[in-house]
Amino acid sequence: MKHKTLIILTPGFPEHEGDSTCIPPQQVFVKALKELHPELNIVVLTFQYPFFSREYEWHGVRVIAFGHPSNSRIIRRFTGLKVLTVLHKLHKESHIIGMLSFWLGKCAYIGNMFAKKYDLKHYTWLLGQDAKAGNKYFAKAKPTADRLIALSDFLVREFTKNYGITPAHVIPVGIDVTRFKKSYAKRDIDIVGAGSLIPLKQYNVFLEVIAMLKISMPDIKAVIVGDGSEMKHLKKMVTALDLADNISFTGRLAHDEVLQWMQRSKVFVHTSNYEGFGAVCLEALYAGAQVVSFVKPMDAAIENWHIAADKQTMVKRLEKILTSQETTYQSVLPFTIERNVKAMVKLFDQSEAATVRILPAMASKERLVLK
Known part of the structure; x- marks a missing residue:
């Protein structure tokens, strides 16, 4: 047979x-x-x-x-x-x-x-x-x-x-929820971004957003996880925008390590101007982080996933999330x-x-x- x-x-x-x-x-x-x-x-x-x-x-x-x-x-x-x-x-x-x-x-x-x-x-x-x-x-x-x-x-x-x-x-x-380790770590990272450092992902905008947030939040801490053709350019931008004390790059990491960074972060920011459906956003939600992105993948709203029309709107939304006493960080799984x-x-x-x-x-x- x-x-x-x-x-x-x-x-x-x-x-x-x-x-x-x-x-x-x-x-x-x-x-x-x-x-x-x-x-x-x-x-x-x-x-x-x-x-x-x-x-x-x-x-x-x-x-x-x-x-x-x-x-x-x-x-x-x-x-x-x-x-x-x-x-x-x-x-x-x-x-x-x-x-x-x-x-x-x-x-x-x-x-x-x-x-x-x-x-x-x-x-x-x-x-x-x-x-x-x-x-x-x-x-x-x-x-x-x-x-x-x-x-x-x-x-x-x-x-x-x-x-x-x-x-x-x-x-x-x-996403594979079994890849997440039980975490007792404090959310000591304000913002994290993860993915290929290529023009499509607009990490230059990510840095500009951090620079704008630094005006009202001088001690803001952000991490970019990943590697790609834009790395050299982005590091020059960090120097030009005086963000050396606010931004760190991890380079390319194993998937499990990326998830651990998400579990330490308060907000996952996705600045790509085109995205079919970023799995990293779902992983960040399950890791308990809030998510802010430009692209809205589904017509129906997804809990703790915020959509920003432009850079200025993204900054305002992030300021509210990071400063509000009402912001919570719980695991969300929209799709199994x-x-x-x-x-x-x-x-x-x-x-x-x-x-x-x-x-x-x-x-x-x-x-x-x-x-």
């Missing part, structure tokens, strides 16, 4: 179980999927990362990597053919119940091509910048609304605006990874078309809506 198999296509995947920094939200999802559905044969095909080509096991999940140390354009050009060869082999040896592609990119293009040939269910999970205008794979993959899953309401609007198609499903990011996995599995179980949508927790109960 052939095993029920779900195939996941992704540009990258952790090279071993200790690789916590490679697409953390997606690896959390796959791990939870396997734990909640041990009977399901999950096969991950990862196109670019790790930079080697071989098969290995990750938390009981079969992973087939097609990477190469050089990762050159010529090498990547043949990746699709190699993936198709393996897909054909998997189709012969197992019962494929469906395919899931992370991002609308080459994975979705290959996945859609194969799924059409064998009349298989194939969903594409829109995870961020793939919803922006100019994605060349939209025309190649030709996705339909009923086969698109958006990570957030924000991405539904973004994709609809840019491509005239409204993704039918919304399944947000999830178990509910997200349940929603995803529902899509592959449904014999008829149904819309899956997850709403934030209301009265401490997250909601899954099937239409």
Whole structure:
């Protein structure tokens, strides 16, 4: 009897179980999927990362990597053919119940091509910048609304605006609450930011916000966790804005260490001007911090998550949070990874078309809506 198999296509995947920094939200999802559905044969095909080509096991999940140390354009050009060869082999040896592609990119293009040939269910999970205008794979993959899953309401609007198609499903990011250690540490950090130090994340704005707050709060303490191309520029800004006593950089840290910084902070500030759904924001909420960001991922309000229209509004909101005696720091979990996995599995179980949508927790109960 052939095993029920779900195939996941992704540009990258952790090279071993200790690789916590490679697409953390997606690896959390796959791990939870396997734990909640041990009977399901999950096969991950990862196109670019790790930079080697071989098969290995990750938390009981079969992973087939097609990477190469050089990762050159010529090498990547043949990746699709190699993936198709393996897909054909998997189709012969197992019962494929469906395919899931992370991002609308080459994975979705290959996945859609194969799924059409064998009349298989194939969903594409829109995870961020793939919803922006100019994605060349939209025309190649030709996705339909009923086969698109958006990570957030924000991405539904973004994709609809840019491509005239409204993704039918919304399944947000999830976090692994078991990664959080019990913390007795004082919240001795006022503000923390975490992520890749790249222009999109606007850490220059983060520094400007701290500089503005310093006027009324001269002893404010902030930490930036992460590394990236903007590091040198940001350190120059710290000197120029006279923030050497107020800002510190940790560099790149293991995921567990990032969570510990969140548990020490009062507010997590996310200055990105575009974000599908920042898992770091959900992690900060669960760590007990307040969250302030520019982008509102979901239409429904999320407890302790504040949205600022601009830099000035962000400063005012932070001043209020940090100086108010009424501010509390309790753990908030708007979405559970178990509910997200349940929603995803529902899509592959449904014999008829149904819309899956997850709403934030209301009265401490997250909601899954099937239409």
